[in-house]
Amino acid sequence: MPSAVSHLDLASPARQALRGPVRRVPGESVLLAPQDLHPALWLGHQLGRNPDQAVASGFAMLDAQLPGGGWPRRALTELLLPHPGIGEIRLLSPSLVATQQAGRLVMVFDPPAHLSAWALAQLGIDVTQLLVINTRCKVVAGSDSLWALEQALKSGHVGAVLAWLPPRLRAERLRRLQLAANSHDGPAFVLRETAAQQRPTAAPLRLALRAGGADVLSVRLLKRRGPPLETPLQLALPPVLSSLARSRSRAAQIEAPPLPVAATFINLA
Amino acid sequence: MLWIALHLPLLSLESFVATLPGGAAKQQPVALMDAQRIVCANAAAQALGVKIGLKHATALALAPQLTLGQADPARDRQAITGVAHAALAFTPSVTLEPWGDASTAPHTVLLEVQASLRYFGGRAKLLQCLRAAMAPLGHQVVCASALTAQGAALLSRLDDAPQGLHAADLPSLGCLLHGAPVWLLEAGREHWDVLQGMGLRTCADLQRLPRSGVARRFGETLLDEFDRALGNRPDPRRWITLPDTFSSRLELFARADTTEQVLHGASLLLVRLMAWASAQHAQVRRFTLQMQHEARHRHDAQTPPDSTLDIALAEPSSDIAHLRLLLRERLAHLQLPAPTLELQLYCSDIARRAPPNQELFATTQSEREGLVRLIERLQARLGGEQVQRLSRIEDHRPERSSALHANPAAALEAGPARGRATASAAAQAMPAPRPVWLLPQPEALPERQFRPLLDGRALHLLCGPERIESGWWDAALAERDYFIAQASDGALVWIYRARLPLSAAAEGQGWFLQGRFG
Numbered sequence: 001m002p003s004a005v006s007h008l009d010l011a012s013p014a015r016q017a018l019r020g021p022v023r024r025v026p027g028e029s030v031l032l033a034p035q036d037l038h039p040a041l042w043l044g045h046q047l048g049r050n051p052d053q054a055v056a057s058g059f060a061m062l063d064a065q066l067p068g069g070g071w072p073r074r075a076l077t078e079l080l081l082p083h084p085g086i087g088e089i090r091l092l093s094p095s096l097v098a099t100q101q102a103g104r105l106v107m108v109f110d111p112p113a114h115l116s117a118w119a120l121a122q123l124g125i126d127v128t129q130l131l132v133i134n135t136r137c138k139v140v141a142g143s144d145s146l147w148a149l150e151q152a153l154k155s156g157h158v159g160a161v162l163a164w165l166p167p168r169l170r171a172e173r174l175r176r177l178q179l180a181a182n183s184h185d186g187p188a189f190v191l192r193e194t195a196a197q198q199r200p201t202a203a204p205l206r207l208a209l210r211a212g213g214a215d216v217l218s219v220r221l222l223k224r225r226g227p228p229l230e231t232p233l234q235l236a237l238p239p240v241l242s243s244l245a246r247s248r249s250r251a252a253q254i255e256a257p258p259l260p261v262a263a264t265f266i267n268l269a
Numbered sequence: 270m271l272w273i274a275l276h277l278p279l280l281s282l283e284s285f286v287a288t289l290p291g292g293a294a295k296q297q298p299v300a301l302m303d304a305q306r307i308v309c310a311n312a313a314a315q316a317l318g319v320k321i322g323l324k325h326a327t328a329l330a331l332a333p334q335l336t337l338g339q340a341d342p343a344r345d346r347q348a349i350t351g352v353a354h355a356a357l358a359f360t361p362s363v364t365l366e367p368w369g370d371a372s373t374a375p376h377t378v379l380l381e382v383q384a385s386l387r388y389f390g391g392r393a394k395l396l397q398c399l400r401a402a403m404a405p406l407g408h409q410v411v412c413a414s415a416l417t418a419q420g421a422a423l424l425s426r427l428d429d430a431p432q433g434l435h436a437a438d439l440p441s442l443g444c445l446l447h448g449a450p451v452w453l454l455e456a457g458r459e460h461w462d463v464l465q466g467m468g469l470r471t472c473a474d475l476q477r478l479p480r481s482g483v484a485r486r487f488g489e490t491l492l493d494e495f496d497r498a499l500g501n502r503p504d505p506r507r508w509i510t511l512p513d514t515f516s517s518r519l520e521l522f523a524r525a526d527t528t529e530q531v532l533h534g535a536s537l538l539l540v541r542l543m544a545w546a547s548a549q550h551a552q553v554r555r556f557t558l559q560m561q562h563e564a565r566h567r568h569d570a571q572t573p574p575d576s577t578l579d580i581a582l583a584e585p586s587s588d589i590a591h592l593r594l595l596l597r598e599r600l601a602h603l604q605l606p607a608p609t610l611e612l613q614l615y616c617s618d619i620a621r622r623a624p625p626n627q628e629l630f631a632t633t634q635s636e637r638e639g640l641v642r643l644i645e646r647l648q649a650r651l652g653g654e655q656v657q658r659l660s661r662i663e664d665h666r667p668e669r670s671s672a673l674h675a676n677p678a679a680a681l682e683a684g685p686a687r688g689r690a691t692a693s694a695a696a697q698a699m700p701a702p703r704p705v706w707l708l709p710q711p712e713a714l715p716e717r718q719f720r721p722l723l724d725g726r727a728l729h730l731l732c733g734p735e736r737i738e739s740g741w742w743d744a745a746l747a748e749r750d751y752f753i754a755q756a757s758d759g760a761l762v763w764i765y766r767a768r769l770p771l772s773a774a775a776e777g778q779g780w781f782l783q784g785r786f787g
Contacts, residue, residue, distance in 0.1 A: 085785025086760045089705045103633065105640060112706070116784065117661040117671040119703040127659045132673060133647060134655045148647050157639035211759035214731065240702040240761055240786050241753060245732040249755050 048225025055160075055187050058094025059235050066205070067225040071095050071187040076178050076203035080194045080222070084112045084164075086211040088191065090237040091219075093123040095187055096160055100129045104159025104186065108132045109149050112164055123238065136166070146173060153180040153188060161188040167195075175202040197222055214249035215239045272418045273380045273396070274366070275403070276411040276425035277352065280376040282309050283408050284348035285338040287537050288522040290530055298332050303340040338522060345376065347517055348408070351541035353378050353509050355402050357548035359395065360385045364506045366422050367455070377422050379506070382414075396433065402547075405540045405589070415442050418506055419498040423453050439500050446498055447473035456491035463487075514617040515545045515556075524563060524608035528600040531560060531609055535600075536593055538614035543589045546619055552585035553592065555618035562607035572606045584641040585620035591642055598649035665739045666747045667707055667763075667783055701735050702753070704763045704784030711781035714764065721764055721780035726757035728764065736768065751783070761786040 034041035042048045047067045054070030056063055063069050071077055081088055096106050106129060108115070117127045133152075135145045145166060152158050161184065165174075169192070181188045190203070197208055205224055212218030212234050220232040241249065277283075281301055289299075298314035300307050307328050310319045317332040328335060349365065356363045362381035382395060389395040396412055403410050412433035413424035420442045424434040427449050436442035449472050451457040451464050457475075464487075469475055472495060475483065484492055496502040517538050525531045535558055546553050558578040580595055628635050648656050657673040664670050714721040714728075721728045733752030740746045748768040756762055763784040767777065 082758070083760075085704070085706050085762065085787045086758075087787065089787035104636075113785070114707040114709055115659055115671065116667065116703050116705055116707050117659045119705040119787075120659070121661060122703060123705075127661065130659055131644070132657045132659060133651070134657070135651060137652075137655055148651060151646060152643060155639055155643040157636050157643055211756075213759045214755055214761060216759065241732055245753070249729065249731050 042225065045227050047227075055095045055098060057091075058098075059091075061233055062219060062235060065221060065224075065229055065233065071189075072205055073186055074182055074184060075188070075205065076174070076181050077187060077189050078174075078196075078201055078203040078206040078223075079189055079191045079209055080197050080207065081191060081209040082194045084191075086209060087215070087217040087237045088209055089120075090123065091209070091217055091235065092162065092189060093125060093238070096162070097124040097126075099159040099186060100126050102159065104129075105157075106130045106160045106162065107152050107158050109152075109161070109163035110135055110145070110166075146177060150177060150180045153177065153184040156183045156185055158184065158186065160186045162191070163189070164191045167193050169196070171200060171202065178202040178204075214241055214246055270381060270416055271383045271386065271392070271414060272416070272421040273382050273399070273412060273414045274418075274421035274425035275352065275356065275378040275380070275399070276413070276422070276429075277349065277376040277378070277408050278411060278426075278429065279309070279311070279409050280348055280352075281340060281345050281374070282311055284344050285341075285522070286311075287348075287407065288338075288344075288519060288534065289336065290521075290523050290525070290533070297336060298334060299336045299338070300328060301338050301340045302328075308340050336522075341520075344520070347519070347541075348406075349376050349378065351406055351517070351544050352403065352408060352410075354511065354541065354548045355406060355544035356380050356399070357509075357511060358402060358544075358550075359389070359399060362506075362508050364418070364508055366418075368507060375426055377425060379418050379422060381418070381506075392435070402544075406544070407537070407540075417442070417498055417500045418504055419494060420446065420500070423449060423498050426453055443499055446495075447471065447476065451475060454491060454494045456487065456494060460487050460491070511545065511548055514615065515542055516613065516615050517541045518611060518613040520611045521609065524610055526605075526608050528603060528605065531605075531612065532593075532597055532600055534612045535596060535614065538612060539589055539592055539596065542614055542616055543587065543592075545616075546587060549619070549621060550624065551619040551621045552587040553582065553616055553618075554585040554620050555579070555581040556592075556614060556616040558596065559613040559615065560605065560609040561611040561613070562605070563610045576603065576605060576609075578603060581618075583645055584638065585622075586642075587624070591645075595645060595649050598646065601650075602652075665737050666745065667703070667737075668711075669740075669745070670703075671707070702786070704761075705787035706785040708782060708784060711765070711783050713777060714780040714782055716779055721754070723754075723756050723762065723782065728754040728756060728762065730754050731761075737765075738768065753786075 034043060035046065047065075054066065054068035054072055056070040057066065066072075079088060099106060106125070108130060111132060115132065120127050120130070133148055135148045149161070149163050152161055174190075177190065194208065197206070201223065203223075206222040208220040208222050210218045210220070210232070212232075215237050217235045217237050218232045219235055221229045239246065282299060285301055286299055296313050298311065298317055298319065300310035300314045300319050302308060302325055305325045307319060307321055307323045307325070309321060310328075314328075314332060314335055317335070319328045319332055319335060323331075325337065328337070353363050353365060356378055360380050360382050364379045366375075366377040366379050380399075382392075386392060386395060389398055392414060396414075399412065400410065411425050411429045413421050413427075413435065414433070415421040415424055415436040416439060420436060423446060424436060424442075427445070428434050434445060436445055451469055451472060451474070452461050454472070457464060464470075464475075469478070475491070475495065480492060493502065497504040519534050519538055521530075521534055523530075525534065538558075542553065542556060556579075558580070559575050560578070561575045562572070564574070578596075578599055580592075580599060582592075582595070586592060644656055654675040657675055660672050660674060662670055662672050714723060716722065717727065730752045731754060734750035735752075736748075736750050738748045749765040750768055751763060751765045754762050754764050762782055763786065764780050764782050766780050
């Protein structure tokens with residue numbers, strides 16, 4: 001192991017860390033773990049660590065599987081979902097609320113439908129600290145629809161960014177966004193269609209989301225700095241349904257759906 | 270009293286070059302003419318043999334590629350006013366020399382800086398700051414300092430050394446001026462031929478002659494100017510005052526067909542605007558760029574004689590790069606009805622306040638400022654109405670309960686604490702869950718055996734009905750029963766049907782998809 005390390009071109013902090021253990025006693029083999037050398041090194045079976053402190057996602061089960069223990073800062077997080085409305089906002093809301101409580105702004109780019117201010121408030125998101133930016137309403141000559149997103153990431157003044165990307169985005173444009181995200185001190189979520197998982201990505205973290213039942217989100221980690229995760233995570237989202245309704249949903253999934261009892265309303269008019 | 274004189278030897282030429290299209294290179298030969306004679310030429314033109322005093326046709330024969338412009342006193346006055354405004358940031362006592370007509374050569378700006386020396390950390394530092402402030406205006410500046418105003422002015426014209434001459438006391442000033450040629454004096458230029466014929470070349474020669482004789486022959490002014498320079502005679506000056514509103518115009522040499530060319534000219538006007546604003550320690554809140562079109566290139570009588578671009582800033586700024594960026598974005602959208610011939614920049618809306626502290630590390634204040642700039646940039650490119658803020662409305666009808674406003678600045682005003690308090694209050698006010706995504710128009714769902722279908726699969730009703738009956742006071746009466754249903758893939762949706770057959774007639778029969786729980 002030490003011989004393998006010695007020919008690595010390491011940055012200066014690593015070299016300082018190396019200086020101690022390299023003075024070895026003859027005959028004694030010193031095993032150097034790469035993760036002790038530099039924060040950017042890790043073994044294949046370990047989870048990578050982020051030099052920046054990650055933003056806790058609010059789901060302990062997910063945090064345990066994410067490198068650094070949460071959503072990364074200064075990097076894109078790619079979420080692939082079949083259609084809007086499977087619980088993606090409820091998945092992200094704890095980290096967005098934490099960003100807003102730190103006094104920072106959240107920017108939403110090109111939401112796929114109208115946002116309900118009351119629903120966001122129910123999730124704890126402060127709608128006054130949220131800006132919605134529509135970039136695809138008007139075609140501007142000489143600029144693409146990702147210009148605004150890139151500017152927001154580059155400025156480094158936005159707390160968190162949530163962006164719906166156009167379908168069939170080319171890989172190099174995502175790469176540009178990833179480079180811009182380097183100066184963005186906070187989580188940056190880009191949401192894309194599920195078909196994008198066939199193509200490579202520049203984002204260091206890629207998750208596929210799928211509805212896993214009522215108030216349950218099934219999250220598959222497609223790409224992370226660490227070993228691949230075989231089984232999808234079943235996350236219990238902040239509930240929309242009451243416990244009674246949830247049990248009804250579970251029962252409905254198990255047994256064959258019964259014919260509905262037609263609801264009758266008495267016409268008082 | 271310490272005076273600094275800023276001599277601008279090439280002001281006329283430089284103010285003309287600024288009106289040329291953006292691509293004009295520095296090496297291109299340029300000359301100015303007045304009454305068909307060359308009055309000044311740049312180094313490239315002089316290298317080709319163009320001299321001052323040549324006739325127009327002769328100059329063109331020598332250098333066919335010569336760009337010839339007309340000397341324009343009004344243009345020079347605009348330029349030197351910009352320089353004087355920039356100088357006002359250093360001392361309130363700024364005057365122009367010659368005072369009566371600033372547009373004639375020699376162009377000199379005089380500053381009395383004795384009171385500012387301590388603040389700026391000495392003469393050398395002050396000169397350094399002064400040069401840095403003058404740099405964006407794009408003029409070649411020769412600085413000189415002396416104890417008298419006239420003495421400083423003469424020294425600045427005497428030698429164009431980059432460091433500039435400095436006379437610390439009156440005797441040394443006298444030494445320097447005695448060797449100066451007579452044509453430095455204004456009256457000396459008038460009598461130049463006679464003086465030369467008499468063998469009077471330097472000021473020392475003039476001094477040696479009997480005073481009364483010189484005064485009788487050449488008038489009192491010749492000696493008077495020299496006496497003022499040496500401090501033997503009082504030299505009262507009038508200070509320039511700053512106008513309340515900024516207005517500067519630039520006549521372009523060639524028609525500007527593209528906004529890029531307009532931007533090139535407008536950049537100079539912006540520099541002058543910032544000089545004017547910095548003289549009163551103010552930040553610009555709003556400015557107007559007026560572009561006047563050439564009359565014969567207007568397509569028809571309906572085309573306006575000018576286009577106006579009004580730029581209002583969310584936060585007053587004194588950063589010229591930011592203003593230029595905003596102007597560039599706005600100009601990129603603007604469609605000019607005809608080529609532009611003249612630009613005019615107005616500003617009267619400024620904010621007078623202390624300049625912000627310089628920060629080593631980012632603070633909330635600097636972050637907020639950066640956000641305001643980012644939002645302004647996005648608004649300038651995408652349009653003001655595309656950057657929106659969400660707000661709650663006290664209405665039970667889902668389609669009316671949220672509104673988007675194009676006023677993002679308010680988002681920055683609202684403190685996080687206040688916003689959180691209202692958010693938690695809202696959660697209590699609306700106990701029933703609401704979906705995050707609302708469809709712009711409720712989508713009619715097909716039915717099979719009285720069950721609504723979504724994407725061809727039956728929906729399971731899990732929760733409801735929740736009755737929303739509101740809006741009898743306006744045209745959009747809603748009487749609906751809402752259910753939370755589960756789609757086949759497990760996602761939750763929010764659907765409704767009209768409460769009564771009566772209202773079903775108005776709202777439509779059957780089930781509708783209103784939103785999705787995101």
